[in-house]
Amino acid sequence: MTAAQSIEPVDPSSLPNRAAAMRADGWRLMQICCTTVGPNFEILYSFANQLALKNLRATLPREGARLPSITGSYLCAFLYENEIHDLFGVAFDGLAIDFGGSLLKTRVKNPFAANATPA
Amino acid sequence: MANWSISKLVARSAVGTPATRRYPFTRREPFAATRGHVRFAEDTCVFCNLCAKVCPTDAIVVNRKEKRWMIDRRKCILCGACTESCRKACLFLENAPAPPMTAAEWERIRIETE
Amino acid sequence: MSAPTQTKPRTIVPFGPQHPVLPEPIHLDLVLEDEKVVDAIPTIGFVHRGLEKLCEKHDFHKMTQVAERVCGICSFMHGMGYCQAIETVMGIEVPARALFLRTFWAELSRVHSHLLWLGLIADAFGFESLFMHSWRVREKILDIIEETSGGRVIFGSCKIGGIRRDVADDILRRIRRELDPIETEFRDIASVFDQDPTAKRRLRGLGALSREDAHALGAVGPTARGSGIDFDARKLGYAAYPQLEFEPVVETAGDCQARCSVRIREIHQSFDLLRQAIDKMPAGAIEVPVKGNPNGEYMSRLEQPRGEVGYYVKGDGKKNLGRFRVRTPTFANIPALIHMLKGCEFADVPVIVLTIDPCISCAER
Secondary structure, eight states: OOOEEEEEEEGGGGGGHHHHHHTTOOEEEEEEEEEEETEEEEEEEEETTTTTEEEEEEEEEEETOOOEOOOOTTOOOOOOOOHHHHHOEEEEEEEESSOOTTTOSSSSTTTTTTTTOOO | OOGGGTTHHHHHHHHHEEEEEEETTSOOOOOOOOOEEEEEOGGGGOOOHHHHHTTTTTOOOEETTTTTEOOOOOTOOOOOHHHHHHHSSOOEEEEEOOOOOOOOOOOEEEOOOO | OOOOGSOOOOOEEEEESSBTOOSSOOOEEEETTTTTTEEEEOOOOOOOOOGGGGTSSSOOTHHHHHHHHHHHHHHHHHHHHHHHHHHHTOOOOOOOOHHHHHHHHHHHHHHHHHHHHHHHHHHHOOHHEEEEHHHHHHHHHHHHHHHHHHHHOOOOEETEESSSOOHHHHHHHHHHHHHHHHHHHHHHHHHHHHHOHHHHHHTTEEEEEOOOHHHTTTHHHHHHHHTTTTGGGGGGTTTTTTGSSOOOOOOSSSSSHHHHHHHHHHHHHHHHHHHHHHHHHOSSBBBBBOOSOOOOEEEEEEEEEEEEEEEEEEEEESSEEEEEEEEEEHHHHHHHHHHHHOOOHHHHHHHHHOOOOOOOOOOOO
């Protein structure tokens, strides 16, 4: 089937630099995805270059989760980062286009964070 | 010629028959594979509850004690999971859709035992 | 003239989420200078359903039906992408016939989705009879879909480990014969899009997106291929695509006309792939039994009519998945759309919005 996929753990603070390096290498931002794993959030950054796929994973504690934005290198990340902010409550520093939590209109605040109570 | 590329379509529409059907008067027959509604043949059912378990929308409720099999047609999505899972072959997907409902209610099928 | 642009009065026109030409609930705040759009701010989230969260409630077999309902147009490919991700995590070898039938249905839904789009774009630039002709042909494709899978919109035929129902070989052979007249009919419609002066005037040179911008903004699918990026996720070799011969359709102009002709050529390509798939259809089983629960994670990618879609699943050995994420092509194309809108005329906005083939219900799982 498809080629094997690698996931490389990265330090959250080094993300903007890593993103800039990926951009210079010709990678395209495919998606950003947040997963709740126990007390942590795992943020998966996927980059695609033709058929190749490369994943970077930042792990950070759920309490007061904060990440630097990569919109400096990939402007299109603003949608993913705003979505993660609205669904999980992760704050992003330096977002190029910040909707301030109004991208998705949800009845519950941060519905995808595990502690949210369903409506 | 390029300016008249639509003319072929226009000419065909002008002289041809309509592509649509004069529905209520002419109706299309459902295909052999069309999923219309789930039919329950009660004579072989042993109330094993398997169909209710695999149903993704919880549209089927089976009560073994009362020998009752119920389906909520509003919830059923006709996926065919129940008909596949049935060991006794008493569930079928029929081609024709179920008749329209006038009230929101479950269809109950109860097997009378003497 | 080098007068600063700030001196011109700016107007903000709210566009959508309900608009006569826009069938999808996206809202754009258009910043106008006279009739020229200088900026556009998108807002989505009007129909967010939180389907991804449902994976914690349903077991992973039942999530197939949820995945299929992410979108009403490319429903089959959503189910297929989800099944593919789970199958890779669990190491399931899907029988060849199931893979070929999946490819067959995937290409049918590509044809019907592109025909739907051609109708919508014709309607958007005011060519209503062309819209009806496109949908007339689409109806025949829908009949084939219903005859083989049992549903017109929701196929319901994909499941983990294979497919739900087989299609008899004689039906497939008959469909193969029926494809030729349908393609001939389609060719007449395609020639109008290619040659008609009114269609050309509304599409050519509009909403240009350069190759560099398309790449930087993460555009996918026909939007990217219209700008010269020769990436087609079918080349990844999922399902039966390694056994079929095709080349990604690429146009270089990057305008609305280019995106339109990419889709037209892709319909012809799909007809060709359908014939190849029927000719090479192997015999054999259509499913394998699935035991156990998924444990692991995988990002499955496949090519939908609107572009590359990504399914991320993460299971931890339980019946319910830990995380199910769909990155739909429309979501990836919105930044590119915003870029295209800058500098266009106000009246062209609906046409440009439609050329990315927006499916906002897809984008808001």
